[in-house]
Each structure stands twice: as C-alpha cells, then as structure tokens.
Amino acid sequence: MAERLNVSPSTISRALQNHPSIGKKMTAEVHKLAKKLGYYPNSVASNLRRNKTNVIGVIIPRIDRYYQSSAISGIEEVASKAGYYVIIFQSNNSYEREKENARMLLASQADGIIACLALETNNYDHLAVFKENNIPLVFFDRVCYEIETHKVIIDDFGAAVKATEHLISIGCRRIAHIAGNQKMAIFRDRLRGYQETLKKNNIPLEEELICFTEDLSSEEGDAATQKFIEMQVPPDGIFCSNDPCAIGVIQKIKKAGLSVPNNIAVVGFGNTPTSLIIEPALTTIDDHAFEMGQAAARMVIRQIEESQENVDSETIIIQNDLIIRDSTLK
Amino acid sequence: MAERLNVSPSTISRALQNHPSIGKKMTAEVHKLAKKLGYYPNSVASNLRRNKTNVIGVIIPRIDRYYQSSAISGIEEVASKAGYYVIIFQSNNSYEREKENARMLLASQADGIIACLALETNNYDHLAVFKENNIPLVFFDRVCYEIETHKVIIDDFGAAVKATEHLISIGCRRIAHIAGNQKMAIFRDRLRGYQETLKKNNIPLEEELICFTEDLSSEEGDAATQKFIEMQVPPDGIFCSNDPCAIGVIQKIKKAGLSVPNNIAVVGFGNTPTSLIIEPALTTIDDHAFEMGQAAARMVIRQIEESQENVDSETIIIQNDLIIRDSTLK
DNA sequence: TTGTACGCGTTATCAA
C-alpha cells in the first residue's frame, strides 16, 4: 500500500474518502501521492468489508430491442448518478437463463435487482429468493403479481382504450386486434382495453377479429393481415399490441394494394423509431420506456438506501401518450 | 456457514467446487444441503481471495443505438457462456464520462475491458492505465491507434469502396458523400474509400459534394440534402456514412418531389432495422455488429485466461457486406 | 480424504 511512504493504513483509507477528522494537509498529501502512484482502492475488498457492492442487477429479455435498451438507458442514467453500477443479464425470454441470471446476481451480492420477466417464466421462486434475502427487487413492464414487490408499469388497459377509442373516433366500426402472448399481463390488459372499449361503444366483439400471436413479430403481423384481408368484410382498423407487428401489418396492407388509413387504419404500441419511418407514419402509444427505467432505478435505490423493513409493495404507473400520425389520419 | 450440520469449513468449499479429492458421498451431501438451505457462496469474498472477478467491463457511447446494443448482445452471449459477467458503462460520447467509467472499472477489478471510444475522446491515458495494470483491453469499431492493443474492426475503407463502386456501376457519375465526424478513424476511412474510388474511376472530386457532419443524424442528412438539391447540377447518388443519416436523406429527397433512386440513388451504412422499412428500402453496408461483439469478447477472454505477457496487439477484421436494395435499383 | 490456519485489501471500532 501507500502507507510505506508515511505511516498508517487506516489514515490513508480515511483521507481518500475525505473523512472530516483528518488533517487537510494530510488529506491533500495522500491524494497527491495516490495520483502519483496510480493507486486506486480495491473495491472488491471494500465491498466485502462494507457488505455492499453498489451494483444494481438488471434482468431483461433482450438488450437489442429498442424498448429494453431505452429502459436500460434510463436505469443507467439514474444509477450512475447515484454511484451505482449496472450489471445486465439477458434472459432471451428463456426461463432457464433467467433462473441462471438470478443465481449469478445473488452470488454477486448485488444491492438491488430490476427485472423485466421473460416470456416463458411462470414460476417465480428464483426471484422470490431476493425478497427472502432482503434484496430490493423492482419489476418493470413485464411484472409478476405473484410476488409482492415494487413495480413500474404503464396503464396498458387505459392505453388500449385510448387507441381503440381513437380508431372509433375516426369512423372505424370493424376493428381488429393483434394480441401479444397472453401469458403476459401487459398483453392481456391491452386486449381487455380493446374489448371493453368496443363493448362500451356498442360494437359487437367478433372472435375472428382477434388474432393471438406468439411474439408480435412483423411476420406474425403479416400473416394475421393476410387473414383479415381475405375476409368477406375485412376490418377497417387494426390495433396491434406492438410496433414491429404494426409495421408488418402496414407493409402487408400496402402490398395488397389497399390504403392505410383509407381502407384500413392502423395503430401500434411502443413508439419505436421505426414508427416514424414507415409510410404512412404509424399512430402509436408512447410508453416512455426511458422514464420507466429511471423510475425503476430510483425505486430500487431508495429501497437500498432506506433499508427499513419496509413499506409494502408500491406500484408506479408511468404516463403514456397516444401519438396520432398518418396511419389513422383520414 | 453450513458446516454446523456436519463438520469442516473448507470441505464445504471444496465440495461445492467439486474438488476431486473429496468423497463423492460428501460432495453430493454438501450440494444437497446447500440447496436446502439456499446457501450460495459469496462471490465478493471469493473474488477477493482469487483476485479475479469474472467481470468484463464494457465502455460504449450509447446503449440505445442499434449498432451498440447488437454488439453488446454478441459480447454478452460469448461472455456468459464462458462464465463472465458483463458490466456496461455508457460514455454518452463524453470524454469526462469515459474517464470516470474507466476509473470505476479499474476500481472494480474487472478482469478485462472492451471499449468503443467516445466521439470526444482524443486523450487515451485513462485507457492506457489498463495496459499498465496488465488488464486485457480490446477496442472495437471506434478504436484508437495510439495504444497498442487488440482491436476488432471492419474494413471501413473497403466497405466505402464497395458502396461507391456500386453507385458508379448503376450509372451514377456525380456522387456525393455525407461524412461522419473526422475525429474518428472509421469515418475518415469511409471518406477515403469514397475519394479513392472516384479517382480510380476518373471521376473528378468536388469539394462541394462532400458534406461533413457532427454526428450523422437524420437532421444533418436532411440539411445536407437540401444543399445538394439546390445545386445547379445536383448529385445523382449519395453515399452516407450511416443509416440514420441516409434515412433523413431519402425522406428529404422524396419531400422535394424527386425519386430515389431515379433522380438520386442512396447508400447507407450499418444495416439497421430501419433500412428495411424506409421506402425505397435502403442499400447499405452490413457491418455485422453482433459478430464484432462476439469477436471482441472471445479476444478479451482469451487474453484473460492465457495471461501470458503476450502476443503483441492483434487486429481482427470482421467481414462486411453490401446489401443491395431498392434505393439503388434503377 | 479432511481439518487448521492464514491472508486477500478494506473499513469499523476502539484506544491514544
């Protein structure tokens, strides 16, 4: 260590963190010497001693999806400002990988966890473990209601209502919905929003106008649209549970020689960058992914730092906006 | 810990890592008990003892750019298979943040570093530190030639040649280039590829056909196109140093009532998802970001595990492809 | 095949 130059091991430690009870001269000198020697404290040892790692673990399906990487950006921004590291694990929507990720995070002594569930997951023991070990856990977006924790979500039901009502307001009367995987609450809520809105407006629900998909890919959007177009009376509006799917829908409608929005209006969900590039530009729900990330990070940090055996699970609902563009502008 | 059930602290340790010199019965029993008690070794302590963290630190400009998140996906895939964690820091293209990130990674005792430089960076001391401390460092994409390390890049010069030659081959004779920030080698190389190709084909280089941008945004593409269109003899082809910029260019050309590719053909760089959605679909260079990430991860892990005071800096060049789409199909 | 004892580099506590 650096104490070979002067004397004392703990004085160095204190000086380096500007402890008040250390002489200014001493402090300055230590800092200078540290810089000269290129000395930096070993945070692994510090972590062991303090029993704190300043690490926030994030478990998400895939980092190369716009929604997820935006959320992570938000997490990282808040975390790094507060002096935390962000360590990221991708589950690839696999339950096994998610379990493995949780195991690794547990072993790494992360101070807190932020998770967005994998599609496959329907057993939550690997995450409940964090609660048992008193490690703060915050879910965002794809949350689970089986564990009592803090959550950051958007009002998926309300957003779907907005989207559907918008389609009705521009004159659509035969509105289809392409739904996401019904294992996830968010997709169930969007479907419900769609259904309730039709009911409320006295529009009959037709089973054949609802298409269930595995993962809302463009290809599934394409296939669903094919079926819709072939119907005797095709729909005049389609509400898709995400943007990539809506893009596939629009491309298919155009390929069939029909017009968006004149023949069929389309609404997406997510406000991805692509929604502005497709022609016509896609009307969609902005889900404020970046802010969700920020909120989740703030939440988990607050829990870490309060550490009181604490307030029961709290849910933050992030605002969402319907962004109206050409795909519904008749 | 768990030795209160049987006897011995170190036996537990050995059993848990399946040390050969431990009875099979013992080993099995310990594993069973560990599972039952929910015991997991504290890796912070282990890291301290072994002087190894199994962490690979990644410093990149922004995670919410498609190129970067794809590369990270590649890194993560390779790393996690090899038992490494990936810890990500965003520099936001700021030199100060990059310095801070490097400092934190140094303190966290990362076993190896993968970096993609910030735009602002032109002093490299904060990264040279890793070499001094014998921590493997691999650059990818935005590399620096001032430090001798391993690098993963694509042949930007060659890719630009391919792109420019393609424009010439479809009959373009007045080809413009929208160049990226010339602080970065990749953008200088792309410019050079463009220039050399024109020369080789006896096409005069015209200064006014080269537009230098700050960060190749869509907006800058839009503005550059405005100028090009207003010229007495506008260009008949534009090679853009990235896709977002090319998207701005295409949108502007169309807004001006001109046709892509008939009036002006456009080539981008990066093969982002948007290049397939814009109309006409964008001809572009696929830079294989995911594979770059994989290669970088393999490289850094190899160095970590060989640890021999080692082979001098090696450079891997990842293949790139010109993907021809409608924006250049006359 | 198993147990003992020490040390990794910090920091908290207590004493000076």
Added chain:
DNA sequence: TTGATAACGCGTACAA
C-alpha cells in the same frame, strides 16, 4: 487527529 486491531467470507498450503 491518528494508529492498532479485528473482521468481512472465502481459498489454499500444509499438516494430519
């Protein structure tokens, strides 16, 4: 304001 000491939880050399 500073120094001495112990302890964080694990891995390993050595002894048994």
